[in-house]
Amino acid sequence: MKAFFLRVYAVVEFIGRFFREAFVPPYEYKEVLNQFFEVGIRSFAIITLTGFITGLVFTKQSRSSLAEFGATSWLPSLMAIAIIRGLAPLVTALIVAGKVGSNIGAELGSMKVTEQIEAMEVSSTNPFKFLVVSRILATTCILPVLATFMGFMGMLGAFLNVYRNEQTSLATFFQAAFARITFLDIYVLVFKSAVYGFTIGVTGCFNGFQADQGTVGVGRAANTSVVVSMFLVFVEEMIIVSLVNNYLK
Amino acid sequence: MDREKPVIVLRNVHKSFGNLEVLKGIDLDVFKGENVVVLGRSGSGKSVLIKIIAGLLKPDKGSVRVLGEEIDRLNPRELQALRSKIGFSFQSSALYDGMNVRANLEFPLVRNRRDLTRKDIDQAVAKVLEDVGLSQTIDQMPSQLSGGQKKRIGIARTLILQPEIMLYDEPTAGLDPVTSVDINELIREVQQLYSTSAVIITHDLTCARSTGDRLIMLSEGRFLRQGSFGEVFESADPKIRDFYNYNFITKT
Numbered sequence: 001m002k003a004f005f006l007r008v009y010a011v012v013e014f015i016g017r018f019f020r021e022a023f024v025p026p027y028e029y030k031e032v033l034n035q036f037f038e039v040g041i042r043s044f045a046i047i048t049l050t051g052f053i054t055g056l057v058f059t060k061q062s063r064s065s066l067a068e069f070g071a072t073s074w075l076p077s078l079m080a081i082a083i084i085r086g087l088a089p090l091v092t093a094l095i096v097a098g099k100v101g102s103n104i105g106a107e108l109g110s111m112k113v114t115e116q117i118e119a120m121e122v123s124s125t126n127p128f129k130f131l132v133v134s135r136i137l138a139t140t141c142i143l144p145v146l147a148t149f150m151g152f153m154g155m156l157g158a159f160l161n162v163y164r165n166e167q168t169s170l171a172t173f174f175q176a177a178f179a180r181i182t183f184l185d186i187y188v189l190v191f192k193s194a195v196y197g198f199t200i201g202v203t204g205c206f207n208g209f210q211a212d213q214g215t216v217g218v219g220r221a222a223n224t225s226v227v228v229s230m231f232l233v234f235v236e237e238m239i240i241v242s243l244v245n246n247y248l249k
Numbered sequence: 250m251d252r253e254k255p256v257i258v259l260r261n262v263h264k265s266f267g268n269l270e271v272l273k274g275i276d277l278d279v280f281k282g283e284n285v286v287v288l289g290r291s292g293s294g295k296s297v298l299i300k301i302i303a304g305l306l307k308p309d310k311g312s313v314r315v316l317g318e319e320i321d322r323l324n325p326r327e328l329q330a331l332r333s334k335i336g337f338s339f340q341s342s343a344l345y346d347g348m349n350v351r352a353n354l355e356f357p358l359v360r361n362r363r364d365l366t367r368k369d370i371d372q373a374v375a376k377v378l379e380d381v382g383l384s385q386t387i388d389q390m391p392s393q394l395s396g397g398q399k400k401r402i403g404i405a406r407t408l409i410l411q412p413e414i415m416l417y418d419e420p421t422a423g424l425d426p427v428t429s430v431d432i433n434e435l436i437r438e439v440q441q442l443y444s445t446s447a448v449i450i451t452h453d454l455t456c457a458r459s460t461g462d463r464l465i466m467l468s469e470g471r472f473l474r475q476g477s478f479g480e481v482f483e484s485a486d487p488k489i490r491d492f493y494n495y496n497f498i499t500k501t
Contacts, residue, residue, distance in 0.1 A: 107347075110346065111345075111346075114341050114343060114346075115339045115340070115341050115343040116343050116344075116345055116346070118300075118305055118337075118339070118343065119337070119339055119343035119344075119345075119406075120345075121305060121332075122303050122305065122332050122335065122336075122337040122407075123332070123356060123357035123360065123361075123406075123410075124329040124330070124332045124333045124357065124360060124361050124410075125329075125356075125357070125360050126325070126329070
């Protein structure tokens with residue numbers, strides 16, 4: 001129990017250090033852009049594919065239930081609500097946690113156990129700012145972009161199914177879809193995704209920076225980064241949805 | 250060597266990890282142009298000692314003065330400035346896996362000397378690579394280098410900032426005897442070419458004899474004896490005799 005609280009304290013201290021160092025010059029612009037590329041561009045293909053398939057499959061699965069009530073015309077708006085309010089940020093976060101979170105944990109863990117972080121420190125470079133701040137900023141800023149894009153691809157997948165069955169035009173589909181979507185839904189999508197991105201970045205960097213015991217420690221850092229960030233994303237989803245539904249709607 | 254000018258001064262340095270007291274009141278002076286070898290068995294506190302000198306660890310008690318600066322009193326920016334004058338060669342070489350040799354060498358330079366042009370940086374990289382005899386590896390990744398080449402590139406990366414002090418952590422660990430001799434010669438060349446002072450941590454007596462102007466035997470957190478190779482190992486202290494005999498037997 002004591003170890004758990006000590007770890008929580010270490011995480012809080014780590015987050016505090018992030019805020020202290022993120023807004024104080026010198027800024028690591030080049031490394032931040034590099035990480036934007038690593039996190040964003042390299043995740044685009046999988047996000048595109050997953051988003052499209054999610055939209056297509058969910059529409060297909062929902063069709064039969066709605067057809068029983070003759071309500072297939074609700075499919076566009078139903079899919080828009082499901083994808084934009086829930087699926088896009090959540091699925092994007094899970095994919096990024098698996099792909100980027102594990103990568104961050106393993107990369108920093110490996111750098112830690114092979115003394116590369118200390119080497120950076122003695123090269124007059126602040127490793128926290130160079131490695132940690134840049135990665136957390138990248139995951140926090142890029143996740144909303146990826147989630148929005150996944151939402152768009154999901155809607156395209158949904159459109160494909162609707163078009164094949166009802167020959168609805170793209171304009172009519174999106175008009176019907178966004179009839180039930182408000183700006184609040186878009187704001188919440190962006191906010192939630194940013195929170196998930198921050199969580200994934202912090203979890204990956206923290207576990208990487210804490211790695212020890214050689215290659216075993218690196219594997220553990222990568223694994224813990226994925227498991228803990230996925231768990232935290234679900235907990236945050238529950239809290240944010242409750243707050244939004246109770247106080248903003 | 251200039252006996253009037255100590256570049257590293259440690260006084261009564263203590264360091265513990267939990268209940269384990271690793272350093273128990275270390276006093277050390279390293280003079281300008283001098284190579285000091287700290288010898289000792291694994292776990293005797295050698296690596297902790299140079300990490301304290303580099304400011305990577307803080308002593309629990311005592312003072313550490315490097316190039317006239319009290320390390321404990323420096324703010325992070327001042328410590329960074331001081332570190333640009335200290336080269337640290339790690340036991341594992343600590344090359345950045347994701348960067349090729351050129352990027353590894355450029356890294357400290359572009360971050361510390363923002364006034365340099367692309368041409369200046371290329372020239373500096375070419376010079377240090379030539380000094381360590383590895384010009385042909387410039388575009389290779391660390392994974393493509395041998396253990397000895399990694400050590401040399403690690404040393405080259407520290408030399409690019411033209412440090413006044415070099416700290417070597419087990420420079421010959423894990424290398425075959427021939428490559429170890431090459432590294433020992435390189436350490437001597439660096440001392441002459443770059444006029445550096447150095448602290449060399451090792452348990453390899455060949456390395457100690459070839460690279461050190463002065464040897465210090467560290468055991469259980471205390472200095473047992475210091476002097477030239479002959480002066481240290483003429484001691485009848487059983488710990489020093491054991492260390493010498495162990496090296497002698499394992500080498501033969």
